[in-house]
Amino acid sequence: MTTRTPAAAVAALTLGLLLSSCALLDGSTGGDPTDAPSAQASERQRPTPPFVRQGRMSIEGGNDVTFELTVTGLEHDGEYLMLEVTHNYLEDLPGSVTGRNPPVRLVDPVSGEVLRFLHDPQSGDEPYGTHFVPGDPAMPTHEGLPTTLRRYFPAPTQDVDYLTLTGAGIGLVPGIPLTRVDAFTPAPEPNAHEYIDPETFAQEPELPDEIWYPDNPPPPGLDTADRRQTMESFVDGPTASTTRAGDQETIALHADEMFAFDDSEPTADAAQTIRAGAQTLRSHIGPRVEEITIVGHTDGVGSDTHNQTLSQERAEAARALLERELDGEFTLTIEGRGSAEPLATEGGPDDEQARARNRRVEFTYQVSPGADGSADTDGLASARRHVAEPAHFFDELEPVTTLIHDDVDLHVYPMVRDGAYAFQMVGLQNSTLSPLEADLDVDASAVPGGPAQYTQGTLGGFRVQEPDTGLIRYVVRIRTGDGEYEDFADRINELATGEQYLALAVFPAPAPDVTEMTLYAGAFGQVDVPVR
Template sequence: MSQRALGVTSAVLALSMALSSCGLIRDLTSEEGEEGSPTAETVEEVSAEDVELPFVRTGRMFVEGGNDVAVEMTIDALEHNGEYLMLDISRNILEFITGEELKYAGAPLRLVDPVSGEVLEPITSEEHGEPYGTYFIEGSDLDPIHETLPQPIRRYFPAPSEDVEFLTLTGATAGHVPGIPVSYVDEFTPLPEPDVHDYIDPETWVIIRDLPEDEIVYPESPPEPGLETDGFVMSMESFVDSPTASTTRAGDEEVIALHADNMFEFDESDPTDEAVDTIQEAAQSMRENLGEGTEITVIGHTDGKGADDYNQGLSQERAEAVRDLLEEELGADFTLTTEGRGSDEPVAEEGGDDDEEARARNRRVEFQYEVPMSDTDSEEGESGLDAAKRHVGPPAPYFEELDPFTTVTHEDLDLNVYPMVRDGAYLFQMVGFQNSTLSDLEADLEGDEASLPGSPQQYTEGTMGGFRLEEPGNGLIRYVIRIRDGEGEYEDFADEIFTLSPGEEYLALSVFPAPGPEVEEMTLYAGAFGEIPGVPLQ
């Protein structure tokens, strides 16, 4: 039995596997497996009692310093004990990994409540910084590779804020796996007796006997009761834009931004007739979305031109003028306050080629308020701002892999575009990147088409940040969701693309806010790949 890779592992493979948050240690004794070929099936709605685990997904795993490989992931259980969630999965690497200094590169494992927008990450230990659950050596991120031998992996997550029947899993080569049933239990199902150290010596990392044919079991460390888990709960922030207004939502926070150029003359604070109509629509949206007594803060913003004192005064005057009009519409049912923030909080970067559009974006008046997390089924109104309408459906059921809707090409890279899946309040869009050359290829997804002039910079950054959706008929633009953690830090809810090997398809996920239930297709603007009309919603 070879000890080469095991002998050098502790020196070079201090890695972080997104699926298991573990490192990789090579096992050269396993037999080469055949790559799976899942069959696409039509998605059908099912009830909760119809759903049985396991669910199986196959994808490709980016491995920096080695060859990328096919991986099969099986979801075996998702249990809720009243305090934590426990996820049991099994990872099976279907091909041999070559190379020594290896590093996994890909999207992290997450559980998502697609109705509320909560995003849950594995709970890690304050003692050693590694996730609670299965391990090879406690407190270490090293973990043996078992090509063609399924490896059970257990992870613990915070419980969602609301009791839920289904959650969605993303990342870790699985892409988008909706409709995972949550089992409510008094106690978590115990793991079998661990036996991994009967096969691999934890002191030397040497294989000491032939590995089993079916599975190998690791020890685990469950979280103790009463842990503070707020830091592992994040929220999805959505951004929907129109020529007159945009709406941003993250958790229970919502902001409607009215574009000031449609409401005020240059350097003026008296609203135009058009502004009155827009504020009436905004008031109708807030009546539909909010309960009585909600506190609404009206905030004025300017662009970066002019003196700070002047901008501060103008932003305050505009906020007060809009507040007066909003108060006439809403009456005494809401509490209204005002703030002027001048040019301190730009949302688009000024001074570039799109300076005029960026400055126009920054000139705005915002309505900021909180919406209870449980208030997700607000009525669909005929009036109100299109950008502020809330569209929340049920969680999507589990489905097998879909067939591509179309394929487009940019230079030497093919993009397979799959139907979008409506899951709760969001659209989950899978695309497949495929290298059509005979050598490794770096994906170049940027280009003049990657963003609209004056777009908010935080929604156009990242590998797939240039992706956006346009709703037919009304021109609403829906940007890639961002994930916000408890400290206010953000990242795109879109997979990063790395070096692509020839021929193989690499699936990547991006997430968008969902349109109304009557919308059956969207136009996808896929960065350098350009405009792709008619992408169906599943």
């Protein structure tokens, strides 16, 4: 009789661990949506599930096994989503699945909403869906026997037809269609307890062709607000940078472009910059939005009193210029915050550039739903949000190049345009005969004075730049709570010898006519990457 105790079973087999550390699958067969002759033709050409990925799963002790994941369906009952996948371990499991893998997410690539699976507080905060013993995170494993699992998510707040699955090392599974149902398809009658002892995890010597576990769907009326999260993007240009999260946008005008050092009198170029900013505001702000907040900031040099006064005076000067351009269309309020909210860390080797970034005047406002400003050629380039249709699923992809740093190979794959975002996949491969930690040395290619909050994490230090405009797009952040964020960029820990580990970094998408971006990949250097 085959025995697997909970210690050797897959611990906490949530979907996040289920998909753990899968290496990249080669391929892309679903062409670029922008190549389709029409939207209807493009929809007809879309692949439908099952969508298959095969890769590596991280196991305790540095071991890995090959497993295959198949997305079989995504149902929407009007309140929740139900994601159904089949997984199949293709090798013997030498230990438990580790919890060091990137979290699983369903993403609306158009709105930037991120969905996380729902947890049941009545059963030890385990996720709703497939389980073996209620409240117990351990699940049996079966080498070579496909097992179907379900996980439940909050429904997206926007009316969408396709979502993208990311996380746990599988990279990107775009174009998963939502099937709208009155009620979720009932799971087959569970048979796991007929073949596996829930106390000892001892298994019968012969198992059926398919194992079904009990399903625990969420009850109606759950508060799912904390399982919906927002993507925050940051685009930096020569004159201004733009931060956008949900329906709030902040434009930061570089103060050195508008004011002489330590002065609040606008320069000759300030009027032109404000004019472009006003054009952006007109195209972005919704019809029911009346207020724009203008905030002045300084660097950390000088006394707090002096900096507070200077920031207030610069905000007032910017308001006067903006009022003339907008002709009373909005209510403009001002604040001065001195040096209290720096974007870049001062005092380092790039102190001059860091202080320059912190000297800024910001406009903050609510964005009209659906506003992207992509057609606004007279506004600020950093504020244009470019939205395409959701990407198609692909199952074939070849790297465009391989960069080498120390004993790690970085396989760089084409960037995938998906909705309003660009997904960059890379594969890290250990070329030695022993396991090693992935050290990407993020500081090697950091922008002097770059914004600290967008340059952290394994791939958080990556950035992409448009060759023609010079606009820099940083890794997207996900707001996980009040003032809490995480990079939408995977962390890679130990690399087993010879195996490839897929990592994903997400950026705000460039303009539709941009077909190539320069990727700055930390210690690996830079490379031009095509945009699909």
